[in-house]
Amino acid sequence: MSIIPINNLPEIAPNDNLAQLIIEQSDCEGIKIIDGDILVITQKLISKSESRTKKLSEVIPSPKAEILSEKINRDPKFIELILSESIRIVAMDTKRGLIITETNHGFICANSGIDSSNILGDDEVSLLPINPDLSASKIRETILEQTNSTNLGVIITDTFGRAWRNGQTNVCIGIAGLHPIKNYKGLSDDYGSILTSTEIAIADEIASASELVMGKTNRVGAAIVRGYNFDNTQIGDSSDLIRDSAQDLFNKGEFL
Amino acid sequence: MSIIPINNLPEIAPNDNLAQLIIEQSDCEGIKIIDGDILVITQKLISKSESRTKKLSEVIPSPKAEILSEKINRDPKFIELILSESIRIVAMDTKRGLIITETNHGFICANSGIDSSNILGDDEVSLLPINPDLSASKIRETILEQTNSTNLGVIITDTFGRAWRNGQTNVCIGIAGLHPIKNYKGLSDDYGSILTSTEIAIADEIASASELVMGKTNRVGAAIVRGYNFDNTQIGDSSDLIRDSAQDLFNKGEFL
Numbered sequence: 001m002s003i004i005p006i007n008n009l010p011e012i013a014p015n016d017n018l019a020q021l022i023i024e025q026s027d028c029e030g031i032k033i034i035d036g037d038i039l040v041i042t043q044k045l046i047s048k049s050e051s052r053t054k055k056l057s058e059v060i061p062s063p064k065a066e067i068l069s070e071k072i073n074r075d076p077k078f079i080e081l082i083l084s085e086s087i088r089i090v091a092m093d094t095k096r097g098l099i100i101t102e103t104n105h106g107f108i109c110a111n112s113g114i115d116s117s118n119i120l121g122d123d124e125v126s127l128l129p130i131n132p133d134l135s136a137s138k139i140r141e142t143i144l145e146q147t148n149s150t151n152l153g154v155i156i157t158d159t160f161g162r163a164w165r166n167g168q169t170n171v172c173i174g175i176a177g178l179h180p181i182k183n184y185k186g187l188s189d190d191y192g193s194i195l196t197s198t199e200i201a202i203a204d205e206i207a208s209a210s211e212l213v214m215g216k217t218n219r220v221g222a223a224i225v226r227g228y229n230f231d232n233t234q235i236g237d238s239s240d241l242i243r244d245s246a247q248d249l250f251n252k253g254e255f256l
Numbered sequence: 257m258s259i260i261p262i263n264n265l266p267e268i269a270p271n272d273n274l275a276q277l278i279i280e281q282s283d284c285e286g287i288k289i290i291d292g293d294i295l296v297i298t299q300k301l302i303s304k305s306e307s308r309t310k311k312l313s314e315v316i317p318s319p320k321a322e323i324l325s326e327k328i329n330r331d332p333k334f335i336e337l338i339l340s341e342s343i344r345i346v347a348m349d350t351k352r353g354l355i356i357t358e359t360n361h362g363f364i365c366a367n368s369g370i371d372s373s374n375i376l377g378d379d380e381v382s383l384l385p386i387n388p389d390l391s392a393s394k395i396r397e398t399i400l401e402q403t404n405s406t407n408l409g410v411i412i413t414d415t416f417g418r419a420w421r422n423g424q425t426n427v428c429i430g431i432a433g434l435h436p437i438k439n440y441k442g443l444s445d446d447y448g449s450i451l452t453s454t455e456i457a458i459a460d461e462i463a464s465a466s467e468l469v470m471g472k473t474n475r476v477g478a479a480i481v482r483g484y485n486f487d488n489t490q491i492g493d494s495s496d497l498i499r500d501s502a503q504d505l506f507n508k509g510e511f512l
Binding site: 093 | 258363364372376378427438446447451456458460467468469503506507510
């Protein structure tokens, strides 16, 4: 299996045809997308192409955002965006100015996934795509059409923190063309015993693998995972990766 | 970057020289370990070679294990092992028979990392290595000696569940020759802005990447990650991946 960065993509502007730009650049780099590839794209590129950026100076904070902003000592305009992009606050550390929310999509992450890295200007932040599965699906369709492929996976990633473990990892926030979970339940292991509870979040593992070639400072926002044999008859979306809150023993965090 | 499975390793027995067997098999498969490789090995192989397996029939449950066993309706002998391999119960779901513990090493995972998949016999379970960093370090030293390499990373993995997200992923439980975290703090992003909080758990991402070629049913317990340029002047151990519980907003789970 190989993981190939797509280097030197141009700066992405609103309404750019990202799929087209990725095809052109991968051709140009001599790594033409082929059948069976999984194309991994960071949220930042998608959000830029879908105009999911905001100028903080143009945000008007609500009274709720103002109150919270004083409590955790962060810009009320930033807090306003965090609140409007989420359905609830899951946990908070007022001393460190840390807010963990459940986003409108159901993802649990810091600051509703809003950040200002790898985006032009001090005032601008990027929000998560409104429907990352739809974004993945549209890109997949364009690429299938343009390249005469029939089998392509597309995964959109973001960098999330985790409970219990230091360091962030890339995870899947949008997917098309394959199922994000590989289910081993009922299959035999190498000794003939039936596996009872093994379900692997392959989409998150693919997202993590791609981060290793993309990094945060290399102007690489897309990569191709080649040689991973996925089952393209099983498809799903990013909601399959979200644990039902009633089943989640760590759904509620602490307010420190 | 490529991820190459080491296929057809023999069944590992107690006191086997696992490093030697991996060198031989990778040579035999024509994928000789070279300078700059990261060798990824699953916990199962390490545990087998280090006699970290137990026959459930030989375990004598403590009164505490007996009480818990009734509460969650699981074998008291299995509960006894879970308790002896952990320093505390973090969360529990009595209906689903689920116990999340903090292991003696400080990892938070289901059943103290004890399981019965890919191990011979119905009665036998594998425990995590006592000191997975030391296990990684010993394997690294043997391979450096035998192959005249000077630069090799070794990562030992296990499959853990996560808060909030469905599906398990492989994570690093032992490491030698590189640091598990890549710290971007203070570096400039592609637009010249200083990154303030980006720390990537590359060891977990490498562990996840390797799972994609190993799977659970292919008799593949080791893989080589080739072409990932790691900084071998920065080394660390698996404790660098464990979030300080005082800083962790999700350290305490619920008892359902």
